[in-house]
Amino acid sequence: MLSCWAMMMVMRRVLGMIPTLLLVVGLVFMLIHLVPGDPVAALLGDRATPADQAALRAALGLDQPLFGQFLKFLWGILHGDWGTSMVRGQPVLGLIGERLPATGLLALAAMVVALGLGGVLGVLGARNRTPLARGVAQGVNYATLAMMAAPSFVIGPLLIVLVSVKLNLLPVSGNASWDSLILPALTLGLSLAAVIARMTTASLEEEAHRDYVRTVLAKGAHRGRVLWTHTLRNALLPVVQIIFLQMGMLLTGAVLTEAVFGWPGLGNLLVEALHQRDYPVIQGCLLFIAFTYMVCVLLADVVSALLDPRVRR
Amino acid sequence: MMLLADPLALDIAHAFAVAGPGHWLGTDDLGRDVLARLLDGTLSTLLVAAVVLVETAIIGIPLGIAAGWHGGWADTLLSKLAEVVLSFPGLLLALALAALVGPGMGNVMVALGVLGWVGFFRITRVQVMALRGQPFLQAAQLAGVPTYEIWWRHVLPNCLGPLLVQALLVAAGTMVAESGLSFLGLGIPAPYPSLGGMLRDGMRDVLVAPALVVWPGVVLFGLTVGMNVLADGLRQRFRPV
Numbered sequence: 001m002l003s004c005w006a007m008m009m010v011m012r013r014v015l016g017m018i019p020t021l022l023l024v025v026g027l028v029f030m031l032i033h034l035v036p037g038d039p040v041a042a043l044l045g046d047r048a049t050p051a052d053q054a055a056l057r058a059a060l061g062l063d064q065p066l067f068g069q070f071l072k073f074l075w076g077i078l079h080g081d082w083g084t085s086m087v088r089g090q091p092v093l094g095l096i097g098e099r100l101p102a103t104g105l106l107a108l109a110a111m112v113v114a115l116g117l118g119g120v121l122g123v124l125g126a127r128n129r130t131p132l133a134r135g136v137a138q139g140v141n142y143a144t145l146a147m148m149a150a151p152s153f154v155i156g157p158l159l160i161v162l163v164s165v166k167l168n169l170l171p172v173s174g175n176a177s178w179d180s181l182i183l184p185a186l187t188l189g190l191s192l193a194a195v196i197a198r199m200t201t202a203s204l205e206e207e208a209h210r211d212y213v214r215t216v217l218a219k220g221a222h223r224g225r226v227l228w229t230h231t232l233r234n235a236l237l238p239v240v241q242i243i244f245l246q247m248g249m250l251l252t253g254a255v256l257t258e259a260v261f262g263w264p265g266l267g268n269l270l271v272e273a274l275h276q277r278d279y280p281v282i283q284g285c286l287l288f289i290a291f292t293y294m295v296c297v298l299l300a301d302v303v304s305a306l307l308d309p310r311v312r313r
Numbered sequence: 314m315m316l317l318a319d320p321l322a323l324d325i326a327h328a329f330a331v332a333g334p335g336h337w338l339g340t341d342d343l344g345r346d347v348l349a350r351l352l353d354g355t356l357s358t359l360l361v362a363a364v365v366l367v368e369t370a371i372i373g374i375p376l377g378i379a380a381g382w383h384g385g386w387a388d389t390l391l392s393k394l395a396e397v398v399l400s401f402p403g404l405l406l407a408l409a410l411a412a413l414v415g416p417g418m419g420n421v422m423v424a425l426g427v428l429g430w431v432g433f434f435r436i437t438r439v440q441v442m443a444l445r446g447q448p449f450l451q452a453a454q455l456a457g458v459p460t461y462e463i464w465w466r467h468v469l470p471n472c473l474g475p476l477l478v479q480a481l482l483v484a485a486g487t488m489v490a491e492s493g494l495s496f497l498g499l500g501i502p503a504p505y506p507s508l509g510g511m512l513r514d515g516m517r518d519v520l521v522a523p524a525l526v527v528w529p530g531v532v533l534f535g536l537t538v539g540m541n542v543l544a545d546g547l548r549q550r551f552r553p554v
Contacts (some may be wrong), residue, residue, distance in 0.1 A: 023397040027406075031413055142542075149541035150534050151489045153496045157512055158530045161523040172519065252405050256493055260516070271497055274412035286409055 009305060013298055021294070022074075030288050032279050033066070053119060057298050059278070078289065083280030085273075092284035095269060106258070107250045109181050113189030114196055115243075120238075121193065122200025123227070126208070140197065147194035152253050156187040156260035184261045188253050192246050199242045203235035210234075237307055244300035246296030248293030318346035320353040320506050329522050336413065341511075342518050343524055350506035355370055357507050358536070361422055362487040368426035369483055373433025378464050380434070381441025392438070395431040407490050408499065416494075416502040429483055430546055436479045440472040474551030478544050485540035492533055508533045 041048070042059050057063045061072060076082065080189040082092040105173065127133040138222045171180045190312060208231060216226050255267035262268070266285060273281035318336065324344030332339045380388040384460030398406065411424035444450060453463050478517040493502030503510065508529045515525035 007446050019393070020397055023393065028396060030408055042456075145542055145545060146534075146538045149485065149538045151493060151537060153493055153509070153512065154533045154537070157516055157519070158524045158534070160516075160519060161526050163531075165519055165523045255405065255408070256496070259497055273410065274499060276498070277413070282409060282412070286405065289405060 006302070006306060010298075013301060017294060017298065019296050021291075024294075025074055025077065025287065025288050026070065028283050029070050031283065031286075032060075032062075032142045045149070064100055082287070085281045087273075087276045087281075088276045092280050096266065096284055096288050097283060098178055099264065099266045099269045102263060103251070103254055103258070103267065103296045105181070106254055106263060106265060107247070108186055109185035110188035110192065110250060110253075111243075111247070114192035114246075117193035118191065118196025119200065121197035123204070125197060125201035126204035129223070137201075140201075144194040144197045148198070150191075150309070151256065152187050152191070152257045153260050155190055156183070156257060159183050159187060160260075180261075184257050184263055187256045187260065188250065189255065192250065195242060195246055196239060200235060200237050203238050204231055207231040207235045238306065240307060241300045241304040244296055244303055247299075248296035251289050251292055318349045320345060320349040321504055322346070329518070332524075335505055337523060338528055339513065339522075342522075344508055347525065347528060350511060351437050351508075351532060353530055354506040354508045354511055355387055355536070356527065357418065357501055357505070358488050358491055358533075360492045361418060361421075361425070362484045364422045365425045365429055365487040368422065369429035369433050370476075370480065372426070373430035374437050374469075376430070377434040377437025377470060378441050382445060382460075382464070382468070388438075391434065395434055398428055398431045406541055408494065408497070411494050412499045416499055418501050418505075421491055421500050425487055429487065432479055432483060433476070435519055437472055438474050440475060441468055474533040478548045478551065481544035481547065485537055485544065488533070488536055488540070508536075 040053050040060070040062065044052055044056060054063075061069050064072075080093060082096075084091055085095060088095065121140050121144060125137045125144070127137055160183065161170055163169050170183055171177070204227075210231075213226060213231060216230055217223070251266070254265060255270055257263070258265045258267035259271050266288070269281065270285040270289075272278075273285065322345060324340065327336075327340055328342055328344040328345065329467055330336050330340040330344070336346050336348070338351065341347055341350070349402040376391060380391050394508065407425050407428050409432070411421055414420040450463060450467055453467055458466075460487035491500055492507065492509030492512070496513045498513065500509060512526060512530040514532070515529065517521070519526050
């Protein structure tokens, strides 16, 4: 399937990412230097002796020239040495690996929610033959707008109050059993479902005016058949692209969603590190999320090129 | 403000009071008046949004006009910088920045402003690049109108529609970011009320007093959705025909 052409395109895109990657690494590296005042003094507090401060400064490599520090940082990242947590004493990459499965499971479940809900809402939003269907479509339009706008840390608590506290259906937080996955997945998946729904609607509406639709209808095909076998297939191309683009966004949403539900994933690791000012872990998490995000954007381009021969030009 | 209780006044004896005269929405876990805290928190959220909006517009719009008008290496550099900032998903960088600078309303304003100008920059730049070749601007240049006056009187008014939409999106995004930070305990520090902080505190006692989660949740939901609906409406109004 991956032809010579596709390999070439992927290579070109990967090479094109290098300058952006370098700048991203630079930005994450600079974070520790952007802190006003002395990060070492801030970390150790007032009672630290100058000797303690010097020791920590040396351990963090902050006593070396800036550019040298950056090269060392970059070298470490390329060789799988992402530093060591200042609080836990474990390697950062190991910590990320420990937490990744939980976040992956959450993201996967959210994606399932988003695809199911988004697909249904998207098709409903594009129906406009009868007054009832137009009313439903208008309602779907408002609903998806709200779903997209409302942040996960608002949706999450409101869902908890409604489903867990009032109706007593699902657990409030944690990941003790499979049903504790439902609410976090719903919270995280809602905004993505809205994006998919709106994209599907817009794309279906655009396809509905194409010549081939008129031809098929003129030949006497049923409208439902036209939708399912003709327009939907073509309309899904941009949707597939947006799904891959949004996969990266899932990770950010996961940070706050995990905080709401106490889900022990990457997001909670980052939040804990932010509270503890555990710089290596903060940098590691940010880099990991930024890398994943960029890979998702790359995948979006590649997949849309593979699916649509017209993009290949 | 005689009608309202002090949002910071503690009254442990009356913690978790139900809604009624004196406390129109009840009290929280420390006996503080929920309505007063809700209004105060909303005010902080709106204040942060307004300040960040002004900040980002003041940085982003002039840079965008200059970059779109002149092009060249400065344009390339700024665009690349904007691309990098945008290659981080959403509020993640703001989270990190605000956390490293430390909690506090002023710090939140700075952290969100440092990143938020990118949106204004990109919108303005694209608009100006589309306008640059227009005959009326060439006419103004040939008539000897100074560049800054062309920018102010001719270029800027023609970008206003998309900029207004962007302003609403920045305001909505800032409200989400600020309350997200406060929710994580990295924004407006306790005991000062913030909608995000009230949500987080409410989650602690969600089994005892779910109303403490519902009120800030509903207010935040209304604010963010309202802003976005407004932006969506304006976008359709200004859509090029």
